[in-house]
Amino acid sequence: MVKHDNEYHFPPVERLLTDLEAFRLVGELRSDRGTPDQARALMAQFVAAAYTNDGPSRELITFVRDALAEYLDGKSLEAAFRVKRGRRGRPTADARAGIDLAKVMLRHCVVRGSTVEAAALEGAAACHSSPTNAWAAFRDHKTKALQEMRMRTDGPPEVNEAFPEHRDRIIRLFGVAIA
Structure with missing residues (x-):
C-alpha cells in the first residue's frame, strides 16, 4: 500500500484469485519458473485481499511469509518476492x-x-x-x-x-x- 497525499493507492486487481490459482502461481514463483509480473500480481492480490472481510488466502499469506523469511535469511526483498531474478538457472x-x-x-x-x-x-x-x-x-x-x-x-x-x-x-x- 503506497500512501500519496493522504490517500492510499489500491493496486488494480480485476478479480481475486481462487485458492487453487494462488497456490499454482506461488508454486511457479517458488520454483523460479514464474515472472516478475506474476510476482507483482500476487503482491497486488495480497494487498487487495487484505481489505476484504475474509482477508488474504492461506496461500497468499504463505507466499509473503516465505518471502520475508528469505529476506531475513539474507536475500534482497526483490529477489525474495521474485520481482528480480537472482542467478539464472537451477541451483548448482x-x-x-x-x-x-x-x-x-x-x-x-x-x-x-x-x-x-x-x-x-x-x-x-x-x-x-x-x-x-x-x-x-x-x-x-x-x-x-x-x-x-x-x-x-x-x-x-x-x-x-x-x-x-x-x-x-x-x-x-x-x-x-x-x-
Whole structure:
C-alpha cells in the first residue's frame, strides 16, 4: 500500500484469485519458473485481499511469509518476492545436494520427531556424507528445504503446520512461530 497525499493507492486487481490459482502461481514463483509480473500480481492480490472481510488466502499469506523469511535469511526483498531474478538457472549440484540433505534432516526432525543430532547422523548416512556436512547443509539450506517440503506438486506437503506436532517442531528448529 503506497500512501500519496493522504490517500492510499489500491493496486488494480480485476478479480481475486481462487485458492487453487494462488497456490499454482506461488508454486511457479517458488520454483523460479514464474515472472516478475506474476510476482507483482500476487503482491497486488495480497494487498487487495487484505481489505476484504475474509482477508488474504492461506496461500497468499504463505507466499509473503516465505518471502520475508528469505529476506531475513539474507536475500534482497526483490529477489525474495521474485520481482528480480537472482542467478539464472537451477541451483548448482552442491547447492542441490545441500538442499536435499537439509530436507532429509527436516523430515527426521519435523515428521518423525527425531533430535537434530540423530537427524544429522541419519541424513549423513542417507546422503553418503558426514555429520559435519549434514549440519552445514542444514544451517545453509533449511529455509529452502522447508519451502520445498511445503510446496510439493506431486502430492500433499511433507510438512504441514496444521499438524500441531509439526508446528511445534518447526518452532523449535527455526526459533519462530509459523503462521
